[in-house]
Amino acid sequence: MLRTTTCGALTIKNLGENVILCGWVQKSRDLGGMTFIDIRDRYGITQLVFNMDDNRELCEAARNLGREFVIKASGLVVERSNKNLKMPTGEVEIKITALEVLNAAKLPPFLIDDETDGGDDLRMKYRYLDLRRNPVRNNMIIRHKIAQAVRRYLDGLDFIEVETPVLIKSTPEGARDFVVPSRMNAGEFYALPQSPQTFKQLLMVSGFDRYFQIVKCFRDEDLRADRQPEFTQIDCEMSFIEQEDILNTFEGLIRTLFKEIKGIDLPEVPRMQYADAMRLYGSDKPDTRFDMQFVELNHLVKGKDFPVFDHAELVIGINAKGCASYTRKQVDELTDFIKRPQVGATGLIYLRHNEDGSLKSSVDKFYNEEDLKGWSAALNTQPGDLVLVMAGTTDKVRKQLSELRLEMGNRLGLRDKNVFSALWVLDFPLLEWDEETERYHAMHHPFTSPKPEDIVLLDTKPAEVRANAYDMVINGTEVGGGSIRIHDRALQALMFKHLGFSTEEAQKQFGFLMDAFEFGAPPHGGIAFGFDRLCSIFAGLDSIRDVIAFPKNNSGRDVMIDSPSTIDEKQLNELKIKSTV
Amino acid sequence: MLRTTTCGALTIKNLGENVILCGWVQKSRDLGGMTFIDIRDRYGITQLVFNMDDNRELCEAARNLGREFVIKASGLVVERSNKNLKMPTGEVEIKITALEVLNAAKLPPFLIDDETDGGDDLRMKYRYLDLRRNPVRNNMIIRHKIAQAVRRYLDGLDFIEVETPVLIKSTPEGARDFVVPSRMNAGEFYALPQSPQTFKQLLMVSGFDRYFQIVKCFRDEDLRADRQPEFTQIDCEMSFIEQEDILNTFEGLIRTLFKEIKGIDLPEVPRMQYADAMRLYGSDKPDTRFDMQFVELNHLVKGKDFPVFDHAELVIGINAKGCASYTRKQVDELTDFIKRPQVGATGLIYLRHNEDGSLKSSVDKFYNEEDLKGWSAALNTQPGDLVLVMAGTTDKVRKQLSELRLEMGNRLGLRDKNVFSALWVLDFPLLEWDEETERYHAMHHPFTSPKPEDIVLLDTKPAEVRANAYDMVINGTEVGGGSIRIHDRALQALMFKHLGFSTEEAQKQFGFLMDAFEFGAPPHGGIAFGFDRLCSIFAGLDSIRDVIAFPKNNSGRDVMIDSPSTIDEKQLNELKIKSTV
Structure with a gap:
């Protein structure tokens, strides 16, 4: 020994x-x-x-x-x-x-200590040394603990862990599929799964009743925004259930994790309609650690000859509590913030509710005290508060003000990483219009069921059709999402039609699933959690990279092993492919 | 609800x-x-x-x-x-x-019942219906239970589950790598791992101390012999241990699984030297549910003018208890068996120990009663036994007689699927000679350490160098194998040299690992179990395909989803590759 x-x-x-x-x-x-x-x-x-x-x-x-x-x-x-x-x-x-x-050991290229002098690139090249540092290793230990706790919880509820294949079939939808040339079937390719979606639905057709898997998925896409080409999902599906069963089961999972991993009793998770989330927070993943809800002001601000508001589709305000004392410079900073290309707004209007009770706005030229009192009442301001108002087309102004709301949350210290606020967002739209391809796309995926009462709108007002789809949001981050699926061939075919598939295309790509629906498919639904994201929240981190043992950089490279790399001509010949670079 | x-x-x-x-x-x-x-x-x-x-x-x-x-x-x-x-x-x-x-449901193409009328191909095409059948679904449930039990056991011993990357680097050794063209780094490729070997060793360098993962691995090779292009391993590694620690830890795992899954108290697992396994069973994975050990007969049979034995490098016999009454036809069947191309032998000699005590051989012309009494004594025959003798070059005759021994085990009902016999086989050779490439290959893999006392033989008698390598065998099937690894840069470099790598090649391919060894690598070792194989043994099945939810056929095809398949020209163009089929 x-x-x-x-x-x-x-x-x-x-x-x-x-x-x-x-x-x-x-x-x-x-x-x-x-x-x-x-x-x-x-x-x-x-x-x-x-x-x-x-x-x-x-x-x-x-x-x-x-x-x-x-x-x-x-x-x-x-x-x-x-x-x-x-x-x-x-x-x-x-x-x-x-x-x-x-x-023996050579001198490491950076300090192996909680605080290190190593830069990002150096630490990635010597990731095995970076992993020696307590904070980094502890992230992996949290990840391990979450994985084991997830399995214990689901195993205890009769979920069966089934491994679905990694070498699957590429789909024309799968512009972002990684593909794998087959040597044995030269000229043909496997694809790596973006999710095990169709397989888990087939398992429901098989009668597995409750399935889960903690599984690697793959997406060959732009890696900005803290994404990785390979990522891990907690993938789950249940049969003979309604949305309520799924919400209860997986709210239970999340609360169990908070209890076991962090010792926190997460309260019951509130639920919000997608439409309300957009209206009140301008986002389908609102950070509910703080309030600062949107107040729509159209009825108070229009018709006063202020062209910006008169021409705007929507005018919204938020109440930044206690910020009336903001200096000109601070207000200018906020204006600069919303003008950044990532936000893309053009202007910001404010209303100060001064400590002496007086109201002062940046548009006093157009609005008299009575008008401003109306704003103040709508936003429920107190002396000391600052109202920030933006205007524009509905989608844009909501998105822009949502960014400003988060920024104000940061400035006011309302986004503490040790405070957790979870939320179910329900009733997402089924379809969303894609400007580029000029057709509707499935907002969740093509297997999501529409609300039965909305099916009649599919032909006439497709954008208004709501889906049986739900997301779980924690601290403003979507950690999981799912839906009740279509389990009827005819409805699935209708859905593909609305997504612009010809009957032949639909059959060629998803025929196996639609065929399966004809042999007795149970009503079913599920959810998938982004495991990396969930771990990063539990570890109090901003990036998923820090909870992945050997992550890739923003160019999809593993700089430690130097991958991807060129391969031998001989190997390419055997695979019967040729590089055209 | x-x-x-x-x-x-x-x-x-x-x-x-x-x-x-x-x-x-x-x-x-x-x-x-x-x-x-x-x-x-x-x-x-x-x-x-x-x-x-x-x-x-x-x-x-x-x-x-x-x-x-x-x-x-x-x-x-x-x-x-x-x-x-x-x-x-x-x-x-x-x-x-x-x-x-x-x-509603259409009539299924085969009976959904324990016994079905569906052929293999049909059941694979409609795998989701085949999975409805109890025996098939039960295999998946056993698999689930084993996976959970493995994790509980290892988690209980402070092993940490770490996910290693699926998109890694191709190696020239990796003739059987699946490769994945990168869109973002056009002209370059990732490879899918045949095992997470180097990553788990890096985790040891990182100080993870005890690592495990139940992980998909990939091999693009001939799929005869019940293999799958994607398969699952229970992959483990430990630091600051000796071989004894590994054997004890993982013998504990296997015994725990037998207890929890099958309610069986597996006795302590015996240990056998590789050399003894080859000598006594002609195999490095002997089926020890039954005895029938090899007895070498050179000293008894040579020099009696029987040319077959005189010219043979090795003559071996086994005692088939109670088979003296075999008819001529039955003996002919055995001769036919060994002449099958899979076995490839030319002749079989027998000695009957008749019920009346007399001895009768098929080579009485060359051997008198005294000679035969010598054989009988060596093989410890009793009246009623049948001795089967084969001769040839050492490696070949051992392999051939090993096949015959298993066949006799089948005929005598000694290979009951409900009886379990586990065995550690120890001290494998480090290197094996490859006729085709005319050089030595690592028998386990290039990271396996030689026994310290054998290192001196590396230059002079490489074939005699023993490795710190071990296999676990259950019922004649290798279910797991591992080794104590090299953790020293110089020894690893020496090993690569003996495997025919130039210094540059070794550095290009495995430089990151050898570099890591210079920054303080602990002594470490590990093991990997074939999870599919282990599940098939617990489920009493011959094929791993039956414990995989969505397996591929012998041509590597998933006939249910029709994969692999051709992909769009557009997709190929984006990846900057061209099919040359």
Whole structure:
């Protein structure tokens, strides 16, 4: 046996024991005739002590150890005179009697410490060293714990974990599919799944009743916006259920995770219509850690000869509580913020509700005190509040003011990473118009069912058809989404028609699924959670990259192993493909 | 709520309850004025009863239901007059008061029953219907249970599940890599991993200490021999351990699985040297459910002018207990067996130890009674036994007799699928000679460490160098294998040199790993179990295909979704590749 215990296990209870520890040299210091070495492993840090008087040779060997050397040290657990009560092992040290270097180490290219001096690129190239750092490794441990807790919860509810294939079929919808040339079937290609959607629906047709999988999915797309070409989903599906069953089951999952991983009792998750979310927050994933809801002002602001508002489709305000004292410079900053290309707005109107009760707006030329009192009442302002108003076409102004709302949330410290607010957003539209292709796309995916009462609108007002679709949002991030599926061949065919598929195309691509619906498909529905995103929220991180052991960069490259890379001509020949670069 | 309970839950305890069930029509029969319908879901079968006198319309609706229709039925739990005590639900039936067809079903192309009339191809095309059959679905449930039990066991021992990337780098060794063209990095390719080997070693360098993953791996190779292009591994790695720690930890895993999944107390797993396995069974994965060990006979058979034996490098016999009564025809069958191309032997010698004590061989011309008594003693025969002897070059004759031994095991009923015999095979050779490429290959993989005392032989007798490598064998099938890895840059470089890599090639392909070894790599080792194979053994199946929800056929095709398939010219253009078929 190489070691008898780990570097995180020994406490005052172990005094007098002879132990063997293995680990990395974290740091070392010499103090008179003594040398102290902190030895580190995944479990903790323990102090080793060497004494020149006791054993000169051993102490000199210890003095020759460099940072990150891998050592094996044997000795006796003794009480420390200088205790460090911040560490579980801080009351003891090991009086070393034998030392072996298991592996020497070159000086790492950056500090292996909670705070490191390594830049992003360097840490990615030496990711195996970055993963030695506590904060990074702890992210992986949280991820592990969440995965195990998810499985325990779902297994306990009779969900069966089924592995669906990774080598599947490319679809013309699948512009973002990764494809894999087949050697055995030269000229043909597999595709990597963007999700196991059709397979999990087939499992419902098979009568599996409750399915889940924590599964890698793939998307070959632009990687801005914190995406990865391979990502992980918690993928779930249930039969013989209604939307209510799904919401309850998976609200239970999320609450269980908060309890088990963070010790937090998440309250019951509120529910909001998509239409209300758009109206009140300008977003289908509102951050509900803070209020600051939109108030629509059309009825109060129109017809006063202020052309910006008169020409606008929608005028909305938010109440930034306590911001009346904002300086001109601060207000200018907000104007600059909304003019950034990412937001793309042109102007911002404000109304100060001063501490003395007076109202002062940036459009006093057009609105008298009575008018402003109307605004103030609508936005329920108190002395000290600042109303921010934007105007424009409905979709745009909502999106723009939503960005400003989040910015105000940041400025007011209302978006604490240790506060969690979850929300179900319900009744998404079934279809959304795509300007580029000039046709409707499925907002969720083509297998989502419309609300039965809205099916009649499919031909006449497709944009108004609501879907049995739902998202779970935590702190303004969509962490999961799903729908009740179509389980009827005719309705599925109708849906494909509305998405612009010819009957032949639909049959060629999804014939197997529509055929399956004819052999007794149960009503079913499901949900998928973005596992990386969920982990990043639990770990209090902004980026999913930090909860992935070996992530790729924004160009889809793994700089550590240098991938992707060119391959041999011989290999290409065998696959019967040719690079045209 | 669509249903109040499942089709497997109601017993005599539920009498008088009003329930709603959902499921598939398994069968239906009319008896006078009554109609009985068996409704099925994943959990069981429940009998529904309809009565013409009570409700003519409802009963007629029931009579119109076809097999596999999906229905929702409400009614009262009553006691059955004609009880079926073989079923948990067999004491009750549901007197139906309301019936709804949730989905009609066409007649399935084969019987959805434990025994089906569907051929392989048909069942694969309609795999979602095949998965409705109990035996097939039960395989998936066993797989699920094993996966959860594996995770519980390893999580309990502080192993951390880490997801390693699926889009990695192709290696020249990787003739069997699937490759994935990158759109963002046109002209370059990712590869799909044949195993997460290098990543799990990097995790050890990172100090993860104990890692596992149940992970999809990929190999683009000939699919005979029950292989699949995508398969699943239980992949594990540990730091600061010796071989003994690995054997104990994973013997514990296997014994836990046998206990939890099958209720079997597997005894301590015996250990055998690779050299002994080859000598005693002619195989590195001996089926130890039965004995019938090889006995080498060179010293007894040479020099008697029997040219076959005189010219042979090795002569070996096995004792087929109780087979002396085999007829000429039966012996001829065995000769035919060994002459099959898969075995490839030319002749079989036998010695009968007759019930009357006399000895009779097929080579009496060359061997007198005294000689045969020597054979008999060596093979420890009793009256009634039949000795089967083969001769040839060492490697070939061992392989051939090993096949015959398994065949005799089958004929004698010694290979019961409900009996389990596990074995560790230890100390595999490090290298094996490849006739085709005329160089040595790593028998396990290039990261396996040689036994320290054998390193001196690397230059002079490479074939004799033993590795710190081990396999777990159950019932003659290799279910897992692993090794203590090299963790030293110089030794890894030496290993690559012996495998015919130039220094540049080694650095280009595995530089990131060798670099990592310089920053403090701990001693480490691991193991990987073939998860599909393990599941098939627990399910008592011969083929791994039966424990995979959506398997591919021998040509690597998924006939259900018709994959692989051709893809659009547009898609190929975007990827900057061209098919040369």
